[in-house]
Amino acid sequence: MAAADTTPATREAPWPVGLMSEKIAAWIDRLGQVWIEGEVTQWQVRGGHVYGKLRDLDQDATVSFTVWRSVAQRLTGEFSQGDRVVALVKPNFWVKGGTLTVQVFDISHVGIGELLERLERLRRQLQSEGLFDASRKRPLPFLPSLIGLVTGRDSDAEKDVIRNATLRWPGVKFKVHYAAVQGDRAAGEVTAGIEALDQDPEVDVIIVARGGGDFQNLLPFSDEKVVRAAANATTPIVSAIGHEADRPLLDEVADLRASTPTDAAKRVVPDVGEELAGLDQARARLSGRLGQLLAHEADRITQLRGRPVLATPERIIDDRAEELVRWIARGTELAERGVEDRERGIREMRSRLTALSPRATLERGYAIAQLPDGAVLRTPGDAPAGTELRLSLAEGSLAARSEGGA
Template sequence: MNSYFTDTVIPDTALSLAGLTDYIQDLLEQDDRLRQVWVYGEVSSTNKHPSGLFFTLQDSDGKATIRCVVWNSQMTKLAQQPTKGEQLLVLGSIRVYRQRGEYQLTVWQAFPAGEGLQALRYKQLRSRLEAEGLFDPQTKRSLPIHPQTIAVVTSPSAAAWGDIRKTLRQRYPGLHVLFSPAQVQGEQAPASIVAAIERVERDGRAEVLILARGGGAVEDLSCFNDEGVVRAIALCPIPVMTGIGHQRDESLADLAADFCAHTPTAAAEQVVPELDYLIAQHRERIATLKEVVDRQLDTAQAKILILRNKLRRLRLDRQIQQESRSLSWLRQRLVQVTNLKFQSASQHCQLLRQKLTTLDPKAVLQRGYAVVRQEDGTISRSAASLKLGQELSIQLSDGQVKVKVTEILDDRISQPKARKTRSYKKKDI
């Protein structure tokens, strides 16, 4: 390949880059109309520099922009200072910036021309979405403390994707990262961002979503002020972190997100904790726990020592011996009292047994006595209650007999008459 270029003959009409730039510079800067030109447009961004103020003018439809600069020597002469969102009428001349091959407008004077259409549309959209509650801080969700799966929505060719992966890998190894590619600049960017967020929602694995884009001109970030993108962020079922790479302004996407960072790297740092920090925290908790346990152990040992000294002063062993002797004496006393009461109860039972034996009707019958009962079973205790011919039952010691009264004798007669009785058959009990 080197030999090919060496052998190739360069035409005489070919220009170097510097030559081409010088030619364009001569065309633009020597044009009488461009040496003093009036331009009107909306200020879309400003950047203060030690040498002056750099800002960008944009058409109301956002399809054309031009970079402008006001040097410090001319700043105080302006009738209107360039402010983002303001419509300006400026007077200046076209100059070519050779190092980057760009042209810019060097401004001599600026006059107010009303509020810019883009700024007015932005304010109206922000007020309407804010009234719907899409920016309400009460609806913001908290980030998971230790997420296992994170989704990233950004351009696959952007440096932001590489920065996020590197940061996540360094801070939290082993994290599962889902990538949902999207355009983050241009007319197709809003629809592409919404579709990428919806893919993450349908997948269902991510615990948090990072919407990121690297730094750039404010005009390039207009897709993050799109209503569709804002609603997709606000309605996303998982927490959303934005890292849209600009520190000067806040997009509507930042307001709708649960958390926002100024750069993609900062967004990745906020989403996951640093593993080294977690390890240091864990070690610190272990040290704190050990310190608390050691302190409690020392306190318990001190209490044990105090109680041991108290026990020594109380001579608990002597008290135990005294109590043991007292219990032994009480045991003996209890046995003696119990034996005495048992003997007394045994004697009483024996006496009662003898009395029962004496009063036993069978014992009386065995001594020759009998029990006379009438027919209804009542005991006859008097001869006067008997009648002639009445049948009686006589209970003996070994059975009973039935008799009939044939004569009633009067015990008051000294010579009783002979009593006649008629015997029946003997009936055993």
């Protein structure tokens, strides 16, 4: 066996399974004791011994552990599924079964202060990314036709939401996605539920509901995967975890935070009775306002009809007729005066023109002597003896002959 331990395994000289298992066990044994952290997913006590499983907080990795009776008797705290713990363990490889287990020598809860510090770091990171900004909050639909619900199967939260929503609006419909709401499966299943309902185009709003719980049981609703799924959803998200003292991060990123599942139902679905009463009140206010408006307008019409201008409208015609007659008379007078003034001016201008015209000169006994070509004779030299002349008089003309200048 010793020679075989140092001989390399080949196709022609393979190792026995037992030899390989022994080598694995020896190598793991050299690791010694180590401190590890994880979430308890199984805790069973049998014969004073504890058998369980521990899951990684971030990765999909799980390891079985054993707490022997001598160690379990010294433990001061109580442990259950979903607890986050740190443990001093020594890995052991069971050669016969080919399985890896860890033996626990000490185990304790992760301090609340440490958990709060981690949550605060994650809170600051998400806040710096703007996932908590009020500007990202989307309004809820007034009356959703289909409500998506992520909750535990047969839980009080499911019953509270459906019962109160149905009481407020009997026709409301739900599409329920069941998920674990605590423990190692909770974060993944809640995330899957949000994503599945968000992809359904008929779902108008998504409620994530749980009926309260202690701080550690609510940790899945502060898981980064859950928070980012809610932030990336296009459908409005309502967080109804039901815990006032410690607000999970889902409350911060949700479009609406409800204090309880019952409160979520009341805020998502309107009360049919209240809406009908509101309609009646609005109808009454509208009717009263319309009546007041009609009465006011009727009073105005009565006042207008009582005015003299509407009581005896013929007076307007009479007054305007008298005024029109006066203007016509005035216009006629002005037109006649204008005509007379123009006639007088024409007569004066005619008199001046007549006095200045050649005819007036001829009427005073003068004559105009013209040569045969029509030129006016101005000097005796222009008409030598024998020149034919034409004399223009006031009344006609005469032919004459020049006898020369004297």
